[in-house]
Amino acid sequence: MGKFSIVMPKLGESIIEATITRWLKKEGDKVTEDEALVEIATDKVDSEIPSPVEGILVEKYFNEGDVVPVGKVIAIIEVSGEDSEPPLIPAPVKEKSVATESQPNAAKTQQAVVNSAAIKEIRSDRFYSPLVRNIAKQENISGKELDTIPGTGKDGRVTRQDILSYLGSRKGMPVKPAETASAVSISGGDQVIEMDRIRQLISGHMIRSVQTSAHVTSFMEADVTKIVQWRDKNKDGLLKRENEKLTYTPIFIEAISKAVKDFPLVNVSVEGTKIIVHKSINIGMAVALPDFNLIVPVIKNADEKSLLGIVKNVNDIADRARKNKLVPDEISGGTISLTNLGSFGTLMGTPIINQPQTAIVAVGSIKKRPVVIETPEGDTIAIRQMMFVSVSYDHRVIDGALAGQFLNRLVQHLENFNTTQTI
Secondary structure (H helix, E strand, O other): OOEEEEOOOOOOOOOOOEEEEOOOOOOOOEEEEOEEEEEEEEEEEEEEEEEOOEEEEEEEEOOOOEEEEEEOOEEEEEEEOOOOOOOOOOOOOOOHHHOOOOOOOHHHHHHHHHHHHHHHHOOOOOOOOOOHHHHHHHHHOHHHHHHHOOOHHHHOOOOOHHHHHHHHOOOOOOOOOOOOOOOEOHHHEEEEEEEOOHHHHHHHHHHHHHOEEEEEEEEEEEEEEHHHHHHHHHHHHHHHHOOOOOOOHHHHHHHHHHHHHHHHHOOEEEEEEEEEOOOOOOEEEEEEEEOOOOOOEEEOHHHHHHHHHHHHHHHHHHHHHHHOOHHHHHOOOOOOOEEEHHEEEHOOOOOOOOOOEEEEEOOOEEEEEEEEEEEEEEEEEEEEEEEEEEEEEEOOOOOHHHHHHHHHHHHHHOOOOOOOOOO
């Protein structure tokens, strides 16, 4: 007999820990290969950890509600045979749970205490994750009231977004702040607002990016009149035929993938002194969430998809991102990113690189402006649909010349958009 260690998986590039929400197996239970062992949750996604082997679950190292770092062993499965694959890993000494560790990390201890208090406060028989319970406790939502909130998660579970949406629509119902409330009034009417968990992750990720990469941003202007006219001509038909909205984002993603194929050295990451040139073109797409936080799901192998395929992929992944229904694989593996600042009326911007990538493209709002048009008969002034495009890049590995050529090619793809194509 051998023993196989189950570890907390990497759930995304910016996620370093996850909460165990429910064990699906007890110690002594038989487990088949690919059978779900445990449900876990982060502030971005809920997921299950399947067993990679068949055997008996002999030890669990963490309890429901515990916050576990990525890479930590959470359970041991006893398997038959001496040469089981994947290689067997010796079982570690059993640790105490995060909540009862003799010298715990302060942040984890505080989280465990909050989760424990939330569980005591809410006595409903319905299953709620520690994160949802914590929010409910802070907002003084009773177990009875919590039971009335519709759930969009697995098996009707209430997700973080469900409870936040409920709070946003809770008009005329005053909320008395709990002792651990996230906002307190101070002199002059100002407030001190505690960052929620996802905002803390974003904050740390942005700081690490600025500290890691030498950021530089280059700008160009693109005439996207052809794209605007083509979209206006085709959007109603696509919605009627495929029930898919035709936004500008898929068109921008297609253009970026073409420019990356022309200049693959912008599709890289850095490991020490080595430059990793990625074969796949996986484009991260910044999505603003209803609570004003941000998530970056990834359009995998964008260069291998048709424009219609990208449209469907973008619509699906953006919708599920806003409903907190993404799986870990959908927010990891990006090689270059896009942020559409124009969605909020912004003309241009200098976005921060999404590590470990080395480039991010930003597109601004599309505005009608008078521009000079060169013709064989001479110059003329015309009203055109114009858009600023920028690329922020890591100057450690991407120089201005390469960034400029990439950006120029991207603008060419946008301006030479094929308006005869159908979708």
